[in-house]
Amino acid sequence: MDKLLIRGGRRLQGEVAISGAKNAALPELCAALLCAGPLTLDNVPRLQDVATMLSLLRRMGVAVERPEDQPARVTLAAPDGVDPVAPYELVKTMRASILVLGPLLARFGRATVSLPGGCAIGSRPVDQHIKGLQAMGATVKVEHGNIVASAGRLRGARITTDMITVTGTENLLMAAALAEGETVLENAAQEPEVTDLAELLISMGAKIEGHGSGRIRIQGVERLHAPAAPHRIVPDRIEAGTFLCAVAAAGGEAVLRDARAEHLDAVITKLREAGVAIESGEDWIRVRADARPKAVSFRTSEYPAFPTDMQAQFMAVDCVAEGAAKVSETIFENRFMHVNELVRLGARIQVDGHTAMIQGVPTLSGATVMATDLRASASLVIAGLVAEGETTVERIYHLDRGYDRMEAKLRALGADIERIR
Numbered sequence: 001m002d003k004l005l006i007r008g009g010r011r012l013q014g015e016v017a018i019s020g021a022k023n024a025a026l027p028e029l030c031a032a033l034l035c036a037g038p039l040t041l042d043n044v045p046r047l048q049d050v051a052t053m054l055s056l057l058r059r060m061g062v063a064v065e066r067p068e069d070q071p072a073r074v075t076l077a078a079p080d081g082v083d084p085v086a087p088y089e090l091v092k093t094m095r096a097s098i099l100v101l102g103p104l105l106a107r108f109g110r111a112t113v114s115l116p117g118g119c120a121i122g123s124r125p126v127d128q129h130i131k132g133l134q135a136m137g138a139t140v141k142v143e144h145g146n147i148v149a150s151a152g153r154l155r156g157a158r159i160t161t162d163m164i165t166v167t168g169t170e171n172l173l174m175a176a177a178l179a180e181g182e183t184v185l186e187n188a189a190q191e192p193e194v195t196d197l198a199e200l201l202i203s204m205g206a207k208i209e210g211h212g213s214g215r216i217r218i219q220g221v222e223r224l225h226a227p228a229a230p231h232r233i234v235p236d237r238i239e240a241g242t243f244l245c246a247v248a249a250a251g252g253e254a255v256l257r258d259a260r261a262e263h264l265d266a267v268i269t270k271l272r273e274a275g276v277a278i279e280s281g282e283d284w285i286r287v288r289a290d291a292r293p294k295a296v297s298f299r300t301s302e303y304p305a306f307p308t309d310m311q312a313q314f315m316a317v318d319c320v321a322e323g324a325a326k327v328s329e330t331i332f333e334n335r336f337m338h339v340n341e342l343v344r345l346g347a348r349i350q351v352d353g354h355t356a357m358i359q360g361v362p363t364l365s366g367a368t369v370m371a372t373d374l375r376a377s378a379s380l381v382i383a384g385l386v387a388e389g390e391t392t393v394e395r396i397y398h399l400d401r402g403y404d405r406m407e408a409k410l411r412a413l414g415a416d417i418e419r420i421r
């Protein structure tokens, strides 16, 4: 199993290009199931999750082309004879496999998708996806660990989900695009990745309004087609936010290219409170951290508030900040798995339910730590960049799920970090 070895204490300096967003790429690859294609996506990140999704789609019979000399471009074509089955061995490694459910049901009238289990960050049920599809006329049963769904043509419906769900909104949006009549998604997720998916669907002939707000209206059409031009996946705001936190913690100055500051308002506001200087243009962000950051309290919530996917990385900044901070996690019940590992590096953190109290310390001390989930891994890398001596981060397959060559990008900024195979 690969590990990362980090020798901490170096300031970061230079430029880094941000990749396409994992959480936009995954639903957009699934959108290929909605038409015969071909559908071309650009700015596809090099991630294990993308490879897993492509394996799943290939196994269903989708033709996938990804030129070796141009891995950021993927072309997909889903013929009429797709086998609409997502088996456990692929779903268990990537919960986002659930995103095939809506498109399969809408275009082929049936789908069998293994029920994603819980994971390190919480139980993560998919009941809202299922209820929404049932409201659109689907018959859905759970049998032998699989969601088994069938339908004639789905019917438009008014759906108010119990909570805001990102992949739930995306699944229902894709299903509604081919349903008969109007669907209104109330309490819809407003994340930029949902908006990016809606824009892709519109370029395929879907009739969608209100994406980016809490109410999305979809007039179903009979057929979707290949977009006239390749769709460029929106930049990964969580990858960008992770690099901003790395500079805030380690000190230095960096420019992030292909990054959208407007998608990171909540994180940038908190970094400024911490004393970090941030400037931005349409597609770049410059970050400068000259002094030890100040501790900043925050609470995770749905977009546009502070993202849960940035909680662990920002906590690493608070660990080495001046003062004390309170961090509240409101989205997932168990998203503090990084805390015990940060404590192994010398951080002072106490958890009480959904709240962590952090007392900043001047420096951390390197040790061997274990990554437990994707963003936890990133927070340990940030802590390792600051810690005195050597930090080894084990189980980085979690990191590889969602970061595109993170250690190479950090090395380009001057970090002393290497992958040990």
Ligand SMILES: CC(=O)N[C@H]1[C@@H](OP(=O)(O)OP(=O)(O)OC[C@H]2O[C@@H](n3ccc(=O)[nH]c3=O)[C@H](O)[C@@H]2O)O[C@H](CO)[C@@H](O)[C@@H]1O
Binding pocket: 022, 023, 026, 096, 122, 123, 124, 125, 126, 127, 128, 129, 130, 163, 164, 165, 166, 167, 168, 308, 309, 331, 332, 333
């Ligand atoms: C591939 C992808 O885009 N993943 C993101 C997506 O995950 P994902 O879409 O799985 O997360 P959701 O937005 O659905 O989850 C929000 C909350 O709703 C609950 N819930 C959700 C659906 C449901 O049917 N029933 C239910 O109870 C979840 O357990 C959680 O407590 O949004 C999360 C919240 O921003 C991010 O952390 C993930 O990175």
Ligand SMILES: C=C(OP(=O)(O)O)C(=O)O
Binding pocket: 023, 095, 096, 309, 374, 375, 402
């Ligand atoms: C939790 C995350 O992803 P996923 O929903 O794919 O597990 C994440 O990106 O931080």
